[in-house]
Amino acid sequence: MHLVYPLVLAVLLFGIGLYGVIARRNAILVLMSIELMLNAVNINLVAFDMYLRDTLHAGQALTLFVITIAAAEIGLGLAIVLMVFRNRATTDIPELRELAEHKEGSV
Amino acid sequence: MTVAAATATGLPALAALLGLFLGRRVRPVLIAVPAVLVATGLAIAVAAGIGDDVHESAVRLTPTGALDITLGLRVDGLAALSAVLVTVVALLVQIYSAAYLREDPRYSSYAALVSLFTAAMLLVVYTGDLIVLLVGWEVMGVCSYFLIGHHWETEAARSASIKAFVVTKLGDVPFLIGILVLGTGADSFRIRDVLAAVPEGGAGWVTAGTLLLLGGVAGKSAQVPLQTWLPDAMAGPTPVSALIHAATMVAAGAYLVARLYPAFLAAHATLIVLAVLAMVTMIGSALAALAQEDLKRVLAWSTVGQLAYMTGGLAVGGRDAAVFHLLSHGAFKALLFLGAGVVIHVVGTGALAGMGGLRHRAPIAFWTMTAGLAALAGLPPFAGFFSKEAVLGAAEHTAAGHGPVPQTAGWLVLVAGLLTAVLTAAYATRVWLRVFFGPARETAPGAEVPAHADAADYGRPTPAGEAPAAMVWPLIVLAVPTVLFGFVAFSGLPSLGGDLGYDELTPHLPTTVLALAAFVLGAGVVAALWRRDPAADPARVLGPLRGPALRGFDVDGLYAALVLTPTRLAAKAARFSDGAVVDTYVKGAAQSAWLLGGGIRRGQNGNTRLYLTGLFAGVVVLAVAVAVGS
């Protein structure tokens, strides 16, 4: 198999994930887009592991680690989103602007 | 010898220190008078024992780098005699002040300042180092400032003290530079070394240094163009005028020239300048003195004129004559001022218009001041006649082409001196007649008379009696040298430290005749006018000149036009350029930063997506840049 096939797949998937991260409003959808980007990386890792015949199998091991970390990240991210939703009754990222500079006159 | 001189200098300084700290508890007189009394004794002892020697001792306190400053004394005949003058006048003034300012609340600080002044003047007189001399010189200036402003409740005293300080300081700037020029040229600040380093026939640095020194001389001795402060300085108490602004400090300028005379003698350009200054000062001040309406201002202008005689004498190479005049003038002018103080004390005003017929009410002042005025006018056999004649003789000697000094200087001083002699005789006669003769006046009618500071303190005329003994006795003491000091001319002064220039002091026939003729002319015209109408002011002889002369020829106005107005305009221009030009840049910089910040602030709107977009776009751009660049 040509190495280019998985690599191009990974690049396109990464681009789609990037688009989703920026364009999506809902925080959970943003988390999904992040998953897409992480998976793109995983494809790269596996493909290069196979291509290089790595005796340590670093690619596969790192893929497993990434999957694990992604799971942890999703768990924490969802917890944060839930808390935000409880406090603000929204998960719309553009509406969460508390850290912006206050307009003149407001506190 | 030098130890005695140092002690004489140190005692008044100690008295000043004690007076400032203990003045509230101990009677100031008990501190000030004994100190200056001992100092007087020491100064007289030094002068008596000096002979022809030059005693010099120096202590090098600490290395001071390239400019080596030594704390040294240089006692020669000139210094010893001047010190005697300083201490004697200071002693008399301290005694006199004890009575004159008896009820003054600030008498203790006054006495301490006079003591400090005495110490500073003695330092100037005795010191052998130019830098140390500068220290004494400046301390004198400060004391003068404080003492002129003694009655600081009055506007006149305040402005006069500031004016005196600023104007003399204006002269001190070139003075300091001049000292540095001389010190650098001679590679030492010791007077001995400087004088030894002056080459035969002069040198560029000598001329430059002495010309710069003239600035300080003109400032301290109130010579043109810095003469304007002295008449205003009469706002100070009368004893201060006698001590500082007549006998000693103002003479320091002339003394300095005499002290550094070999250097001046080698710089012909400086002598010519000095002669021109003396000429202008002499005639102008005599005219101004003739027109004044205030007794002390008359004396102040006459001081300016007599100091011009000294500088004129120095300019024509007659150092001994100039020093002779310095000493005799110190005596009779101190007498005149102290006498004026008695007169003011009796009458309650300093205005000539408020005086008259005082020869009965103040007989001692009348007789002593008569002697003083006669000396001032140059009537033989009083001291002033001989000393002035000596100056004129020196001028004549130089004008005739003898001696090392240019002939021009001789002619300038001779002509101006004779003309001034006429005027001096005129105003001395005018003052004598208007104060002591004519009808007695109870109130001062002249509206144009300036309010006198002293009059505020002694507004009550004392009909009975003349004045306290402490005020009268100094007059009698001073009258002795006023009458007799002139005869020194026949025996000659003690050696002033080296033969320099023309040192003949005995009267010569041509100048004596001319001087006497001048006296007769001046005094006669005024006396004749007086006889015709005793109520009218003989100053009317000046005609149209009288107004300008009364105002000191409006030199103040001239300075205002020449210096103040341009300075104000420049200040306005600077303010405008600062406010309208420089501030625009500053404000523009702030405004642009503000606008830039505002633009960037737009981005900080809290929208996470915007941040992310910017972040990723930046990464892409950087990646492309790296990919393309590699």
Added chain:
Amino acid sequence: MNLAVAEHGFLSPTGAEIAFVLIGLVVLGSALLVVTTRQVVHAALWLVVTLGGLAAEYLLLTAEFIAWVQVLIYVGAVVVLLLFGLMLTKAPIGYSEPPDSAARIPAAVVALGATATLLTVIVDAFRTAYLHLGDDTVGSTEVTGQSLFKVWVLPFEVLSVLLLAALIGAIVLSRSRSRAHSGRKD
């Protein structure tokens, strides 16, 4: 070997390559739907398709253990978690995100730019690289497990601690509303 590599051309694809490309198209299509669909729950379901397709791709790359882990964790756990999240935030089934074209255009520009850059670089670098598959022992569970517990055991353990911390953190964050509320007010 080198000669063999040189002989592999793009015009004569192998069966594995054909399968990889087809499944890849499915993956990309569903991923596009994930980021574009208006309906939130649909997005989660399309994510299942994408992740499952990726698992198939791992199998084609002979990484069988990774593939099963992918299915187990992503499809089994993460997506379920996301669905729970959607439900807890009360997203209705028919919820459609408001159109936000102002954000889409810069997002598309940035994404396309990144994609184009990466594509250029990668295709330029690996145009001729060939992946020799067929040695199916490489990605087997046995091999992976051995390398994981021989070579990578320390990161593995560290990662387990990280997971534990994330677990506790998630519990703390989402446990009590009032506690969290008061904590925020401090």
